[in-house]
Each structure stands twice: as C-alpha cells, then as structure tokens.
Amino acid sequence: MLRKIATISAIGLGLAASAHARPVSYVGGWTLIEESDRQSTSLLAHYTPDPAFSIGWKSEWDRQNDIALHGPQFTYLAKRWFGEDYQANLYAFTGAGWLEGVDSNPLSAEGMGYVGLLADWETRSLFASYKTRYLDSHSLDGNFLQAARVGWAPYEGDTGDLHTWLMLEVDHRPDNEEELGVTPLVRLFKDTALLELGWSLTDDQPLINFTYRF
Amino acid sequence: MKLVSLSLISLLFFAPAWAQDHHASHENHAEHHSTDHSDHVEHAEHEHHTNDAEDAPIHTQLTHTPEIHQALEAGGDAVVVSVLGVVCDFCAKAMDKTFSKRDEVAAVYVDLDHKTLNLVFNPAQSIDETSIRKLVKKAGYRAAELTYIPSMNLN
Structure with missing residues (x-):
C-alpha cells in the first residue's frame, strides 16, 4: 500500500512537468522539449x-522517487482559433509505454498510459494556458492533475528579438500532500530557442525548461 | 466530479478567446491602416486577393530586410501575405522554414509587428495564391489576404 501511494505521488508529480510550449x-x-522541475526531469x-x-517519444525520470517512464506520445491539435492579434489552441494528447523503478526503487516494469488536454491563448503580450492529465497503470488507480499558467510580456519584440515573459504557474495535484504548487518563472524566447527559469515557492526547487525547434 | 470541474475550468478558459474572436471580427470592419512606417514601401499598383471570410485588415507594405532588398534588386516579384495567428517567433520560423524550401522563393521574412509574410520570388518565378494559402496552412496558420507586387513597381 505504501509503495502504491508513493508510486501515485511520484507519477503525479513527475508527469505534472507540463509542456506549455506548442506541442505541434x-x-x-x-x-x-526538456523540462526539469522540483520533482522530475523529462525529455520529449x-x-x-x-x-x-x-x-x-517521451522519457521522464522522477529524481526523488526513482521512477522512470518511457513511451510514445501522440498530440492532436483539435482546434486552433486565429485572430489578427491572438492565437488559441486546444490540444488532446495521449501516451502509452511503461514505467519502472530505478536506482533503489524495486518497482518492476509495468505498462502505463495517459490522456490529457492542453489549451492555450496567446497574444504578443499576454499568455494563458491550462493543462490536465489522467494517468493509469497496473498498480495505479488513476492519477489526475491540472496546471494553469498566466504570463505577461513587458515589451513586444519583433522577429528575431529576445522576447521576455514573466509567468506564474499554479498546479493542482489532489493526490499529493501539497495539493497546490506555485511557481513564478521567467521565459526567454529568441528565434527557435525557448528557456524558462523559475522557482517553486511550494518546494523551494528550481524550474528549468528548454525547448528548441529545428 | 473531476470531469465536471474540468469542463467548468475549460469553459472559463475559452470564454475570453471566443469573446475576443467575436470582438475582433467587428473591429476589423472599422480598421484603418497606417502608411508611415519607415521600413516599409507603399506601392501604387498592387493586386489584392482577399479571403472574404476572414475580413482581415489589409497590410500591403513590404518589409525591407537586407535579404529582401537583395532579392528585389535581382528583379523578383514580391507578395505580402497578411497572416492570422502570428504572435511569436515559433510562428515566424514555421513559415520561414516552409517557404525557404521552395525553389521559387529568393527571400522570406515574417514581420511580427505587422503580422505579414513577405516573399520575394526569383526573377520570372512566382507561387500562385492557392499554393501560398496551402503552404501557410501547412505551417499551421491562415492567410487572410495576399498582395502581389510586380517587380516593376518596386524599382
């Protein structure tokens, strides 16, 4: 039972590392897309x-609970709203593969799968996003999480300039001891490279995300 | 309960986007266009191709960069495409990559300030409107209006 609780918590926190950059x-x-937060490091x-x-392909390593998961991910752009000054997107995504314990965690490899929604709305100076995900595996009853983010750009850079965003992310993980997490961050965006640096006020842990589009 | 919460949050999130979409469609009817940008050139004889469904504002000014200027000097025709949904460098790079692959294109520049895709073709070459719209869609965006500018109007 303890292992199950630990596993649920670990997966919940680990998968909460969310790709807020456009996934299509x-x-x-x-x-x-590399993401590293208070709990895990992932690569997509x-x-x-x-x-x-x-x-x-997504691989993720929960550093605190020594759990790794791997598998293909499919992301579908369900709807894109175009405007002269804004863009909004609704994505659905799903992934399947396996998870297993690493290092001192004896958890054997088992199949896992997840589904989720990601929505964002963005102008050149305002940003908002919302993400939710549900994960299940053989030893899990199911894990639900959601995260929202708002952002503001203090100036509007033109093509090729360095774009700077100030953002605040709030995540909700009902299965965790700390259900609500708050992370302020700075997004630096130039050409096809995006870097996010933040700090979790809930857990005193850094957030380092990097996205590069080829 | 979780599904209900999720649905409510989703509705709250999308309400502003829907509202802005509706609002924008009204704003576009009354929009006027500035012509005093120093890095833009206004041309007298343009050929406009409007997607009426979009009812988007008209941006007919070619943005000049060194690459654009060089391609114009070589005698290529140009087209200015007003694109909806262009808000960041990822958008710009998507269209840049998509159009740079085309043999007909000598220079391409996406202007975030004016939400335009600026293309200059190689001499005696061009891409028709339908193909440009398809390529913009392939990049993930939507072309609202195209303004073809013959090279004789650029010299």
Whole structure:
C-alpha cells in the first residue's frame, strides 16, 4: 500500500512537468522539449508530419522517487482559433509505454498510459494556458492533475528579438500532500530557442525548461 | 466530479478567446491602416486577393530586410501575405522554414509587428495564391489576404 501511494505521488508529480510550449509544429518540423522541475526531469522529442498532429517519444525520470517512464506520445491539435492579434489552441494528447523503478526503487516494469488536454491563448503580450492529465497503470488507480499558467510580456519584440515573459504557474495535484504548487518563472524566447527559469515557492526547487525547434 | 470541474475550468478558459474572436471580427470592419512606417514601401499598383471570410485588415507594405532588398534588386516579384495567428517567433520560423524550401522563393521574412509574410520570388518565378494559402496552412496558420507586387513597381 505504501509503495502504491508513493508510486501515485511520484507519477503525479513527475508527469505534472507540463509542456506549455506548442506541442505541434509546422509540417516536417522537429522539436526537442526538456523540462526539469522540483520533482522530475523529462525529455520529449516530437515530429510533426501534419499540421494537425505530432508524434514523439517521451522519457521522464522522477529524481526523488526513482521512477522512470518511457513511451510514445501522440498530440492532436483539435482546434486552433486565429485572430489578427491572438492565437488559441486546444490540444488532446495521449501516451502509452511503461514505467519502472530505478536506482533503489524495486518497482518492476509495468505498462502505463495517459490522456490529457492542453489549451492555450496567446497574444504578443499576454499568455494563458491550462493543462490536465489522467494517468493509469497496473498498480495505479488513476492519477489526475491540472496546471494553469498566466504570463505577461513587458515589451513586444519583433522577429528575431529576445522576447521576455514573466509567468506564474499554479498546479493542482489532489493526490499529493501539497495539493497546490506555485511557481513564478521567467521565459526567454529568441528565434527557435525557448528557456524558462523559475522557482517553486511550494518546494523551494528550481524550474528549468528548454525547448528548441529545428 | 473531476470531469465536471474540468469542463467548468475549460469553459472559463475559452470564454475570453471566443469573446475576443467575436470582438475582433467587428473591429476589423472599422480598421484603418497606417502608411508611415519607415521600413516599409507603399506601392501604387498592387493586386489584392482577399479571403472574404476572414475580413482581415489589409497590410500591403513590404518589409525591407537586407535579404529582401537583395532579392528585389535581382528583379523578383514580391507578395505580402497578411497572416492570422502570428504572435511569436515559433510562428515566424514555421513559415520561414516552409517557404525557404521552395525553389521559387529568393527571400522570406515574417514581420511580427505587422503580422505579414513577405516573399520575394526569383526573377520570372512566382507561387500562385492557392499554393501560398496551402503552404501557410501547412505551417499551421491562415492567410487572410495576399498582395502581389510586380517587380516593376518596386524599382
């Protein structure tokens, strides 16, 4: 039972590392997304064969609970709203693969799967996003989480300039001891490289995210 | 309960986007266009191709960069495409990558300030409107209006 609780918590925290950068690129584009927060480090590499979806591989390592998961992820752009000054997107994503204990964790490899939604709305100076995910595996009853983010750009840079965003992320993980987490962060964005640096006020842990689009 | 909460949050999130979409469609009817940008050139004889469904504002000014200027000097025709949904460098790079691969294109520049895709073709070459719209869609965006500018109007 303790292992199950630990596993649920670990997976919940680990998978909460959320890709707030757009998960579907232009046709033929590759994207590399690294995310490291208070709990885990993950890597997602995806390819976009069609403007409506991307396929990729996700690996994630929960550093605190010694759990790793691996598997392909499919992301579908369900709807994109276009405006003169804004863009909004609704994505659905799903992944399947396996998770296992690493280092001192004896958890044997077992199948896992997850589904989720990601929505964002963005102008050149305002940003908002919301993400939710549900994960299940053989030893899990199911894990639900959600995270929202708002951002503001103090200036509007033109093409190729360094773009700076000030953001605040709030996540909700009902299965965790600390259900609500708050992380202020700075996003630096230039050309096809995006770097996010933040600090979790809840756990005193850094957030370091990096995205590069080829 | 979780599903209900999720649905409510999703509705709250998307309400502003829907509202702005509706609001923007009204604003566009009354929009006027400035012509005093120093890095833009206004041309007298343009050929406009409007997607009426979008009812988007008209941006007919070509943004000049060194690459654009060089391609114009070589005698290429140009087209300015007003694109919806362009808000960041990822958007710009998507269109840059998509159009740079085309043999007809000598120079490409996405102007975030004016939400335009600026193309200059190689001499005696061009890409038709339908193909440009398809390529913009392939990049993940939507072309609102195209303004073809023959090279004779650029010299």
